[in-house]
Amino acid sequence: EAQVTQNPRYLITVTGKKLTVTCSQNMNHEYMSWYRQDPGLGLRQIYYSMNVEVTDKGDVPEGYKVSRKEKRNFPLILESPSPNQTSLYFCASSLRTATGELFFGEGSRLTVL
Amino acid sequence: GQSLEQPSEVTAVEGAIVQINCTYQTSGFYGLSWYQQHDGGAPTFLSYNGLDGLEETGRFSSFLSRSDSYGYLLLQELQMKDSASYFCAVRALGGQNFVFGPGTRLSVLP
Numbered sequence: 432e433a434q435v436t437q438n439p440r441y442l443i444t445v446t447g448k449k450l451t452v453t454c455s456q457n458m459n460h461e462y463m464s465w466y467r468q469d470p471g472l473g474l475r476q477i478y479y480s481m482n483v484e485v486t487d488k489g490d491v492p493e494g495y496k497v498s499r500k501e502k503r504n505f506p507l508i509l510e511s512p513s514p515n516q517t518s519l520y521f522c523a524s525s526l527r528t529a530t531g532e533l534f535f536g537e538g539s540r541l542t543v544l
Numbered sequence: 545g546q547s548l549e550q551p552s553e554v555t556a557v558e559g560a561i562v563q564i565n566c567t568y569q570t571s572g573f574y575g576l577s578w579y580q581q582h583d584g585g586a587p588t589f590l591s592y593n594g595l596d597g598l599e600e601t602g603r604f605s606s607f608l609s610r611s612d613s614y615g616y617l618l619l620q621e622l623q624m625k626d627s628a629s630y631f632c633a634v635r636a637l638g639g640q641n642f643v644f645g646p647g648t649r650l651s652v653l654p
Contacts, residue, residue: 462640471552473631474587474644481640489641521586528640531577531592531633538586 433458435536437522443542444512452507452539454522462525463505464489464533465497467518474521480505512543546570548632548645555651556622564617564630564648572637576608576615581647582628590617590630619650627652 435456444450456463464479466489476489480499494516496508505524509516519540523533547569556562566576575594579587593599593608593615605618619626632645 464642466644471646473548473646474633476641476643479640479642487640490643523587528635528642529574529594531575531594531635532589533577533579533587533642535586535588 433534435522435524435534437520437536437539439539440537441540443544445544446513447511450509450512450541452509452520452522452541454505454507454536455503456505456522456524456534457503458524458526458534459502460524460526460534461502462528463499464523464525465495465505465507466521466523467491467516468521468538469518477507477520509541512541514543517541517543546573546634546636546643548634548643550630550632550645550648552646553649553651555653557653558622558624560622561618561620562622562650564619564650566615566617566632566645568613568615568632568634568645570613570634570636570643573634574637575635576606577633577635577642578604578606578617579631579633579644580628581631587631622652624652624654626650 465477466474478497480486522536578590581587591606608615
């Protein structure tokens with residue numbers, strides 16, 4: 432089954448404790464991206480990657496890091512989480528961004544205390 | 545930059561037709577996409593308008609007019625399962641980042 436898989440789905444952590452949210456897709460998509468969703472703000476792009484070792488900032492990259500060492504994986508790293516990073520995070524991938532079609536993972540709800 | 549606006553909420557009855565608008569201020573984009581998101585779920589792709597005009601996919605249609613900086617999603621023969629949030633999105637011209645609107649929550653009443 433074609434899918435985008437995120438882990439963990441739910442996480443409660445404390446300020447400053449480094450964490451990684453993993454994202455893996457099995458569709459051989461070159462494009463992958465991360466979003467955060469907050470009430471009333473829609474989805475805001477954090478980082479995206481056009482291919483292995485090619486990443487770029489989205490609209491809200493502060494406080495986040497990403498890496499793309501393999502085509503299928505695109506982890507999101509919070510080096511020193513803060514309460515304002517409490518949010519619902521989605522990973523998405525696309526075969527061709529020209530189609531405007533993104534495939535989303537099920538989301539990861541992160542709470543930073 | 546890109547800025548998309550949508551109504552925050554829309555309510556309609558089962559069997560009716562509803563239009564969800566998306567207006568934008570943007571320096572340029574490739575096309576307008578629409579996504580549906582049920583509570584607790586992931587966004588799922590509905591449609592894409594790369595060119596001006598109407599695109600039809602079953603009960604859903606989407607329209608884009610670049611000259612009017614305006615697009616909409618049209619849902620016909622509404623069903624209870626259509627109750628969800630709907631987001632418009634654009635991919636910025638010259639880049640690969642996607643910008644989403646704030647979303648419209650559609651409530652379908654019996």
